[in-house]
Amino acid sequence: MMEKNILIGHGSGGKLSHKLIRELFLKNFDNPILSQQGDSAILDIDSSRVSFTTDSYVIDPLFFPGGNIGKLAVCGTVNDLAVSGAVPKYISAAFIIEEGLPMEDLEAIVSEMAAEARKANVMIVTGDTKVVNRGQCDKLFINTSGVGILDKKYSDISSGERVEAGDRIIINGPVASHGMAVMAARSFEGFDTEILSDCASLNGLIGEVLATGADVKFMRDATRGGLATVLCEMAENSPFGVEVDEESVPVDENVKGMCELLGFDPFYVANEGKVVMVVASEDAEKVTETMNKNPLGRQASVIGEVSAGTSGRALLNTSVGGKRIMDMLAGGQLPRIC
Amino acid sequence: MRYIDEFRNRDIVRNLVEKIKSISHDEVSLMEVCGGHTWAIQKFGIPSMLPPGINLLSGPGCPVCVTGRGFIDRIVAYSRQSDIIITTFGDLVRVPGSSSSLEKEKGRGADVRIVYSVLDAIDIAVKNPDKKVVFPGIGFETTAPGTAAGILNASEKNTGNFFVLSSHKIMPPAMALLIDEGVKIDGYIAPGHVSTITGSGIYADIPEKFKVGCVISGFEPVDILQSIYMLLRQINGKRFSVEIQYNRVVKPEGNLKAQKAMEEVFTTRDDWWRGFGVIPGSGLGIREKYADFDAEKMLDADVEETVEDKGCICGEVLKGLKKPHDCRLFGNVCTTENPVGSCMVSHEGACNAYFRFNR
Numbered sequence: 001m002m003e004k005n006i007l008i009g010h011g012s013g014g015k016l017s018h019k020l021i022r023e024l025f026l027k028n029f030d031n032p033i034l035s036q037q038g039d040s041a042i043l044d045i046d047s048s049r050v051s052f053t054t055d056s057y058v059i060d061p062l063f064f065p066g067g068n069i070g071k072l073a074v075c076g077t078v079n080d081l082a083v084s085g086a087v088p089k090y091i092s093a094a095f096i097i098e099e100g101l102p103m104e105d106l107e108a109i110v111s112e113m114a115a116e117a118r119k120a121n122v123m124i125v126t127g128d129t130k131v132v133n134r135g136q137c138d139k140l141f142i143n144t145s146g147v148g149i150l151d152k153k154y155s156d157i158s159s160g161e162r163v164e165a166g167d168r169i170i171i172n173g174p175v176a177s178h179g180m181a182v183m184a185a186r187s188f189e190g191f192d193t194e195i196l197s198d199c200a201s202l203n204g205l206i207g208e209v210l211a212t213g214a215d216v217k218f219m220r221d222a223t224r225g226g227l228a229t230v231l232c233e234m235a236e237n238s239p240f241g242v243e244v245d246e247e248s249v250p251v252d253e254n255v256k257g258m259c260e261l262l263g264f265d266p267f268y269v270a271n272e273g274k275v276v277m278v279v280a281s282e283d284a285e286k287v288t289e290t291m292n293k294n295p296l297g298r299q300a301s302v303i304g305e306v307s308a309g310t311s312g313r314a315l316l317n318t319s320v321g322g323k324r325i326m327d328m329l330a331g332g333q334l335p336r337i338c
Numbered sequence: 339m340r341y342i343d344e345f346r347n348r349d350i351v352r353n354l355v356e357k358i359k360s361i362s363h364d365e366v367s368l369m370e371v372c373g374g375h376t377w378a379i380q381k382f383g384i385p386s387m388l389p390p391g392i393n394l395l396s397g398p399g400c401p402v403c404v405t406g407r408g409f410i411d412r413i414v415a416y417s418r419q420s421d422i423i424i425t426t427f428g429d430l431v432r433v434p435g436s437s438s439s440l441e442k443e444k445g446r447g448a449d450v451r452i453v454y455s456v457l458d459a460i461d462i463a464v465k466n467p468d469k470k471v472v473f474p475g476i477g478f479e480t481t482a483p484g485t486a487a488g489i490l491n492a493s494e495k496n497t498g499n500f501f502v503l504s505s506h507k508i509m510p511p512a513m514a515l516l517i518d519e520g521v522k523i524d525g526y527i528a529p530g531h532v533s534t535i536t537g538s539g540i541y542a543d544i545p546e547k548f549k550v551g552c553v554i555s556g557f558e559p560v561d562i563l564q565s566i567y568m569l570l571r572q573i574n575g576k577r578f579s580v581e582i583q584y585n586r587v588v589k590p591e592g593n594l595k596a597q598k599a600m601e602e603v604f605t606t607r608d609d610w611w612r613g614f615g616v617i618p619g620s621g622l623g624i625r626e627k628y629a630d631f632d633a634e635k636m637l638d639a640d641v642e643e644t645v646e647d648k649g650c651i652c653g654e655v656l657k658g659l660k661k662p663h664d665c666r667l668f669g670n671v672c673t674t675e676n677p678v679g680s681c682m683v684s685h686e687g688a689c690n691a692y693f694r695f696n697r
Contacts, residue, residue: 247348256342257342260342263685265381316383317383318381318382318383319346319348319382320346320347320348320351320382320383320384320387320559320560321348321351321352321355321383321387322382322383322384322385322386322387322559323383323386324380324381324382324383324386324695324696325694325695325696325697326695327674327693327694327695327697
């Protein structure tokens with residue numbers, strides 16, 4: 001029987017720690033590598049190229065419509081690997097827990113992490129638990145690192161070095177729902193906005209696109225800073241510019257409404273299940289069609305193209321027929337959304 | 339009716355642009371007074387659609403932009419007192435004072451809390467009876483009634499620890515001053531939200547005295563283009579008046595209840611506008627009757643000597659004499675990330691809107 005709340009002793013390395021590891025983490029994350037319980041996980045990787053990434057999750061609140069911090073911690077790291085062109089394989093999970101955290105919260109979070117890992121076909125193979133005194137962290141922080149196998153033929157995707165004028169820019173669905181779901185959970189307690197976070201692992205969808213043989217030249221997951229920031233980064237680091245049609249970027253009606261109400265621009269609001277792809281123009285249709293067959297890409301669409309004339313700039317054709325630049329987000333739009 | 343899509347309809351927009359083109363003959367300068375208009379104009383890329391003869395100028399209607407450094411310095415000084423909680427609208431937090439800002443003081447441990455309404459500030463005062471809660475009142479006729487309602491509410495609750503530092507201002511004196519000083523303005527796109535409170539009467543002097551038309555405009559692309567069209571018709575016909583384009587919201591008499599609250603709590607006084615200097619009768623001070631809530635009168639502060647920013651041409655930008663691009667600091671020394679002047683801080687500031695949408 002587990003305690004009702006996290007105690008300092010759960011991080012002591014003693015009996016309570018072992019119990020927590022055994023009855024919660026091992027039980028949920030169960031796999032042959034983790035169950036060896038060594039100081040390191042020993043991985044079989046049959047490849048000369050691996051992708052490796054790490055990310056920490058400090059989202060407040062821990063539970064939000066469409067997910068929780070645990071699901072986010074798996075999806076976020078899986079997606080970082082997947083957009084580099086890699087097949088995500090192994091993940092680590094380190095927990096920094098505030099004394100007093102209800103055990104049932106931790107259980108719910110861990111079980112959703114396990115479920116998401118199964119869905120994304122990755123193994124959680126090593127981990128760590130620390131408990132800090134009340135007030136020394138806010139409820140729960142999670143760090144996950146991940147390793148993925150990178151096929152040589154995709155190794156130039158992460159740099160985007162083959163991007164050229166005329167390439168099409170594609171997004172797999174409506175933007176801004178994660179940021180607005182968190183905002184709603186935080187600001188309007190008891191007020192149901194019906195906005196769900198888009199938090200999802202994208203490696204399946206990306207794998208399906210790559211399997212078609214489409215010429216994918218660059219990918220980035222549009223998380224903090226939103227779609228606009230990804231587009232600005234793309235333009236900034238290239239001899240080309242990008243030009244995007246505002247009208248073609250999907251935004252759910254309720255998300256749009258909430259953004260209007262609170263004065264947010266959906267292009268700058270965080271996503272946790274959106275990939276921006278740059279593909280050769282002749283493959284654009286194939287890619288959107290492939291995405292459309294996957295539930296995570298049902299509203300995928302071409303939103304713009306890489307252009308020759310506007311080097312270093314991201315231009316937006318506004319929905320009313322005007323034209324303006326897009327700029328990177330300055331300062332924080334929303335703190336602690338991931 | 340969704341109240342967004344209709345006013346962002348591409349066909350209606352195209353149609354209006356054609357109508358504007360068909361009656362645009364001479365070069366005209368139209369000033370959008372309100373920072374919300376500046377933001378919308380740049381965000382929707384409206385300048386790229388207009389014929390070259392129409393020059394849109396940004397006006398002084400961004401509350402943060404016209405707030406003097408002395409005011410920020412005083413709030414900063416309050417924030418340094420350990421028994422004071424500053425409760426403020428978010429856009430004030432990053433505005434630079436002479437040597438500091440609320441953001442910097444927060445980093446050093448000051449208790450600075452962002453609120454969305456003055457009522458939140460009063461809640462904080464009620465929950466923290468051993469602290470003094472100061473609310474910086476900034477903005478024009480749009481936000482002043484809210485602050486007034488707050489003071490009335492605190493007065494009913496007998497809070498005893500809630501104070502307002504008022505920098506509230508009213509719009510018409512600045513609009514008249516600009517024309518009086520010789521800034522070339524052929525028409526005003528007049529503020530929509532201010533007018534919702536005040537009604538259209540407050541601008542009556544401007545067409546009468548200066549032969550400059552005012553069209554009270556909404557904030558969507560269709561609103562703004564229609565207002566431009568209405569102004570061109572006034573200019574072409576040489577018949578100048580105050581018209582309401584934003585008639586789904588603005589009534590000629592305004593919001594009487596809000597006006598009454600404002601009148602009850604505030605009285606006009608001369609006030610300092612950043613970039614302008616003192617404009618007679620343009621500020622709203624708290625009446626003697628409510629002096630117990632007036633931070634200026636009730637709370638001492640060790641305020642540093644105010645140093646105005648050098649090199650920044652915000653003043654001329656706010657007067658419509660120059661565009662943000664004309665400032666040598668714009669885009670290199672002064673950016674949204676590292677703003678020198680408050681016009682770069684606020685979303686409603688001209689420099690901020692130009693930097694983000696029209697560099």
